[in-house]
Amino acid sequence: MNPGSFWLRLLNVYPNEWWIVKRLYLFQFFQGAGIAFFFTAVFALFLEKFPITELSIVLISSALLLWVVGFFYTRLEHAVSISRFNMIVIGTMIASILLLATASFFVAQNWFYYLLLAWFNVLYLVNNLQFWGIATLFFDLRQSKRLFAVISAGDIPAKFFGYTLALIFVPYTGTRNLLFMGAACMLASIPFLRSILKSGELELIDRSDQIHKEKQSRGQIGKLVKNFATNIFIRRIAFISLIASASIILINYGFYAEVRKAYQDDVALARFIASFFVILRITALVTKMLFSSRLTESIGIRPALFITPLGMLILTASIIAAGWMSTDIKIVFYLFGVSSIIVDVLRTSFNAPVLLALMQPLSTHERLRAHNIVKGLMDPFASLFCGLLLYISFNIQGRVDLMFLCYTLTVLGVLWLVGIVLVNRQYLQMLIKTISTRYFSQEEFNLNDETIIQHIRKKMSTGTELEVISILKMLTSKVNPVAEDLIIELLSHPSDQVRIESLRLINNKYINIKPKLQTLLISDVSVTVKNEIVKTMCRIADNGQEISKYLDDPDEDIRKAATTGILDNNDVQINKMAETAISNLLLSTETENKKKVISILTEVKDKYDHPAHMHLVNDPDHRIRDLAITAVGKACCMEVLVALVQQIHTNEKSVLAALYHVGTAAITPLKEQIISDTVSDSLKQKLIGLCGRIGGEKAQQVLLELVKKQPQQNAAIIKALHRSKYSTDASTHKLFENIARLYIIYGVELLYMQRYLSKKSDGFHVLNSSLQYEIQDIRETLLCLFECMYDREKINQAKFGLNGKRKESIANSMEIIELTVKKDIGRNFNILFDITAIEHRCAALRSLFTEKQFVQVENILARILSEKPITYQSWTKACSLYFSKKFLHRLDASLYEKYIHSENTMLRETALFASATS
Template sequence: MSKKNGYWLNALNIRPNEWWLVKKLFIMQFMQGAGIAFFFTASFTLFLHEVGITKLPYVFIYASVLLWVTGFFYSRLEHRYEIGKLAIIVTVFIAVSMLLFRLVFAYANGEWFLYGMLAWFNVLYLLNNLEFWGLAAVLFDVRQSKRLFSVISAGDIPAKFIGYTLALLTVEYIGTINLLWAGVLCMLASVPFLISIKKSANLLEHNHANHGHQKHSDHKITTLAENFAGNTLIRRLAIITIIVSACFIIINYAFYAGIKEAYKDDVSLARFIALFMAVSRIIAMGVKTVLTGRLISRLGIIKSLMITPVIMILMIIMVLIVRTMPGNEKIIFYLFGATAIAIDILRSAISTPVFITIMQPLPTHERLRAHNILKGIMDPFASLFTGLLLLVLIQYQPHADLTNIYYILLALGILWIIGNYRVNKEYLKTIINTISSNYFNLQNFSIDDSDTVKWVKEKVVSGTEMEVINILKMLDATKSVLFNELVVSSLQHASEKIKAAAIQLIQQKNIPVEKDILLQVLANNSSNVKASALQTLCKTGVDYQLVLPYLNDVDASVKAAAITGLINYGDGIAKETAGACLQQLVHSALPADRINAAGILANLHQYNSGWRILQMLPEADNAVRKAVLMAAGKTRDSLLLDQIIAHLVTDEPVALQALFLAGENALPFIKSTIADKNTPQLLQEKLIYLAGRISGSKAHELLIGLLTNKKELYKPVAKALFRSHYSTDRGPKFYLEGIARELLAHSAAIVYMQNVLLQNKDKYQVLINAMQIELCDLRDALLNIFAVLYDREKISKVRTAYNTGKKINILNALEIIEMLVRKDLALHFNVINEPGEIANRMAELHELYPDPFFKKVEQVLINILADETWSYHYWTMACSLYTAGQQQHNVGRTLVEKYALAENILLRETALFVKLTS
């Protein structure tokens, strides 16, 4: 492609692989737009001249009926024919209907023909919209739609400009009605382009994917109504459509009323209408082709939707101000003219493309139905509503005073803005739903009557395990005054599972319980229940002589509970006796006894058990050593935590779990270990994830600090922050956004690297794949940061969409990013991570990062191998070394020597291979 073409594609925000299809659609719309412009000029001019402006509301009412009938038949045909064939049928039908109007005109007498002709223009406009946007909706995805819909639909703007200009120049010579001949020729000229589009791969793929759906679809028009009622997004768009159409019709009616007063014959009237429409179309052309796509991408959906109603309200307020001035008729006329131009331009250049874009996340069949609802049902309804409204106004204001309808427009503008916010909210929900796809009710649970209390008390003693557990949970959640009583009552239940749960609640909530009840539980249950009951019994200050026999129990858990309870809560001889039993376990020759001793030491209070655990740490038996390390973690003793860190080399999994048990007390030791240059990278990452598991403000402070001091660990740090449910306040939010910018710049650098390597793809495919893995990791880290900064749940949907690997899901996910994430970050993220050819992304990347990062493969390899800021995968670095050796790229002997001493065996072996072969 030439540089000149590349410049224009970049200016229009079109990617090279999209140009063929965009060009065809543009020309097709150009031809059809010109044809409809000729028909409109002729029909509208003749109507205003022969009938008058005050009769125009009747046309709106007649047109509404015709539009509903047309929408019905179109929806039936849409199920019968695939979209490409249907577009051709509709285009030929439009041309034939124009021809019939021209032929019948010579024999038609009376105003009825002019009413029908102008009403038929609305039918032609509807059919043109349905077939064109039906094609566009299935040819482009949601991301393309934001860039391209304004461009492809801009074809009708120069067409109408040329059509209106030709009408302006020729109407004096050929007569108004003969403009229809030009309209017929233009419509037929678009058919070859439609045939070409019909044969394109894009449309063939769509037809194949949706053949089954079309075959089995419900052909009834009630399906449209059901879709309207069942889909909130479509319903809200439909309401906005009525408001938009009503505003457009009322403004144009008021303006044309002024035109009719100024121009008396049909030729001068046709010339003015043609001039007015030509000027508005040429302005719209500039806005639509150059600005709209970029504007929507930059501003997003909601701000783009707001442009038109806000400008309309401002213009109406100006009319309100001017109305108070003397001699204001002409000023108001021109203000309405400017308003009509502005709304016409903004409606076609922004509102319509944005509305179609909003429907893109819907499944294809729902998307087409939604378009039929908006154009085939709501537009006619708006026409009917506005026609009746104008008839009422004319009844009371026969002279159509232009300033007397601004109140209605102002009210409609406010409703329009409110509706836009509601549509935007539902649009986000729709994207998320597109990606995604028997408990008690606390509000209905109450025990404020005697019968319910009686029933609950019976259930906690005789109900099933699930019933009792649920009742206790509900009582706890509702803070019932019966909770303590019923927990104690549940100790009488036959199930040992219920008794164990009740004792656990008694310990957690410090529920008072009589010792006789605990002694009864102790006497008649299994060892697990006995152990829990013993500890609880010791807390009650019971006669410890009752507990001493359990120090010799054959069951280890019961014995441990007795020792723990007596040492923690006993006194005198009982405490000493329990201490002696513990010493026997510590020094026992049996590993099981030593394991039991470690567990007991971990649960002792005010016993100075730390030095005893320290004595047990040099344990040869793996199982015992594991138990001792766990006990050391539970004590949270600084001396023991230092010993646990030392055991990371030999007992890594157990030591990590012990540090987790220590909680925030372990964080200083974790921090110093991560900062130690001798700590292997893999262990550093595990410690970072451990800090995330510990969570809390101190853990978050540690993780945030690592993002500054050790950026090479950004991947595990970002994931740990996400997993720890970290949320930002104002300060860290600004800081994390800065980190996100750095990661995006690094991601852009990787895309530039890939672009350099792709120039010789066969030689560098392995390294290209490795760089793609790096890019995926960066994307995941960014999503973790975005989840922390903005909306955790919705960003998680984005991650899910990428995991599916489906392009449509990913494109919808990028829309979520655009709506939630800060605009500059969202723009960079979407450019870098949008699926498709890298050449397409490079064009937009050059706008974000204009200076080329890399020009030669050697620069890429050296950047990867010498980088100390960001940590590349061992695999990526090994691929770079291997590529340097195989392709004879000089990366410097120092770098090769550096990796010949690497701790990672893959890197070390690859570096040695390169040394031997170079």
């Protein structure tokens, strides 16, 4: 089929998926036809020989048989490779049909007829397990939502084909020979299975999971049961599946009971069954192929689950109402027939594919296991439940009561709805858990636990210097008297570094520490420790008397330590004691004095600053200037801040670092710089980013103002707001949604550019890949917007998954976005950044492409160089300039001139090169 084919678009299949969809479809077609032949024959033979009430015995025995087969199926699945396993399964199915078909001519005992019908359930189960076992390995969550309905639809024309042929052939061949036709159809499915297995895709999955598989191979049944018991999500899906299967069995049973009364011989029965299923399958085929995937995609995976039970409840309510209002039993019979068709259609078209799509976020092995649980464990339970229910009700009532079945179906319908609500609640949690299974939490330790305290003490005395410092840092996080005691104990540690670190942690809250510090000061300690003790004592002093002696000490280092400690003191009056000393040093012309005062100011930069510090920030000596800039902190004076900002063009890196340390006080001068015309775009972006890093309410307010004042910088502003952990409120939410829509439109334009360039010569692949980075940047901006607007944690998990390389995690992340973000935005985001062919994405987003079509390379190059619709990265612009020259695409001279004076070297030299006439 042509990749652009109308049929592919109609079926919602992408060209790269067609090969596997086709093969899976044909495989399921022949398997389905084989099962249809088998069912028509064995059901007609059974109903001819036994009353419908005997069906309950078949259901009970089927349940036991299904468990046995399910057990062997699971054992085998984990014992051999995927390819070998599938060939063994299909071979066994064919052999069993041939054996039963031959035996049907010779064995006439009653048990054989029970076995035949029970074996149909086995074939149906094994086919289901095998088909979905293969299909779920090929597709991720987003693909499965689109494709599961289509690929499984192969089953419907197959059954249509099988039942139609059965209808035609049965008068000539007899019922038993239909079994051989069933085996022939099964045989015809083998080439398609082989082709799928030979593709190597399954082998790759198989190999990558080999180690895991080996570990898992033992005790599979136990693991299935354990998975069922521990995984709440799988348990809830299994519950829905059980209810769905039981409902179908009961609704069909009621219908067959009436059919049995109307038709007596096996051929007539076979013809009726075949005709009935022909109608059923045609309806299901049309629904599945044309509506299922589209409806599921548009309303979402969770609401789609409600369709089948709600449909069934409406139908059973109609039957009950008809039963009350009319005495004509035929009306109930017809309504049962119609209900049987509709519920089956809804189940195969919506319930089954959506349930399987729900399991797609699980890991490969969990998914297969979940599937085996849902089908292999739950179907037999449904069969057993229905068999017992029907058996008991027949023995109590003495007849098949359709109204009783209706009431039972109503109860099941309600339970089904409850089950769906429970599954939906668990779904998002499971998606998030699948993407990130690792949780990082700070190690918690309890200082009230004597064992832990003893362990810490032991480590303090035996650990290395680094280990003890690490313990110290851990202790500072605890406001606890025990922690304080432990810190004081470390003042006697043999390592100077540990003592110094401990001294730095001491603050005013250490009430009884002063005598200990005095004793330590006069003891035999190193000069560095001594200075640190003086500093600490001055820092925690509560009156001037106890520290003035250190300011007058003959030792210069002690004086310096005292000045530093005094300035670091929380009491302003005490601070003033050191101000004269500091002023003298600040106004000194001696380089050494300047260095000394800078060293003091650096230590106390978050608590104290002096206006004269600005002289050092403007000092003619660049070394002093650099040091003075690093001495700027939270306590920065306005005069110093002004001087600092003036240095931004000459000392960008260190000024930005200093402004970050200043924090909120730097926001106003930062804003002035951002809106100034003299600041380059690249510096503006850095300043905007800095506002985001500083964060806080004031920074967010400024950034929000900039969204309106500087829309060309919106990408940087949004990222900065995100960095500052901003969350939208009622007044800004709408604005942010509109920005998100706008950025999606920008992304679509870039996508169209890429599509055009990809059709040109190979030479443009570099420009094309630079556009890819631009699109990725738009994705980053959009995710930042989403985090500001919606649940930050969920979007963050989605971001994590989108940055991964695995197709499954990308699909799961997109599902989170679809569930979290406003519908139109989330949907377009997912299409834009999906990993499907560019043609498909462009086609799906064509309504958002509002610019003129790109008909020439010049259009694209001019659009990039005129910086529309976004501010491109320098590399993309440099590439555009370069290729305009290389491939002789002359552009308007103004576009070159714009960059000839750029401050970016690459842009400047490429613009000069491109504008030169050769």
